[in-house]
């Protein structure tokens with residue numbers, strides 16, 4: 447980014463935009479990461495450190511669109527690239543209510559619900575229930591209709607380590623075909 451895409455100095459080369467305006471931008475305007483980085487770099491060139499971006503705000507979780515319940519629970523969900531996100535679910539029916547920003551109180555709620563040993567927990571509890579996991583090496587799912595028998599807190603434990611489990615299980619469809 448070498449010019450601003452909006453505002454009073456739209457299309458002006460960043461090097462010609464007044465310092466006060468650039469400082470105001472990084473302080474108060476919600477910028478895309480590319481524009482923010484360019485403005486911060488221009489400020490740095492002028493000897494001014496840009497403040498870090500404001501953290502995302504906690505946000506209220508709306509009532510469940512399926513059952514109308516207002517209660518929700520938070521849990522960590524593993525992402526494919528090994529990071530994690532906060533999954534919110536309806537406490538009554540389990541419906542997914544969205545991903546929440548990683549700030550309090552959401553992070554504290556997700557931490558409180560987390561299993562310290564999710565893989566061991568998931569495998570032993572699924573074994574006890576007689577529920578099998580299937581997978582393609584990248585994602586896992588409960589075989590057949592078995593998810594109906596898996597309580598919400600156990601589904602949350604599986605979400606916590608679902609890509610690690612997928613890697614451990616490999617492609618169960620290929621194994622089934624081979625046996």
Ligand SMILES: [Zn+2]
Pocket residue numbers: 510511512513514515536537538539540541
């Ligand atoms: Zn619900």
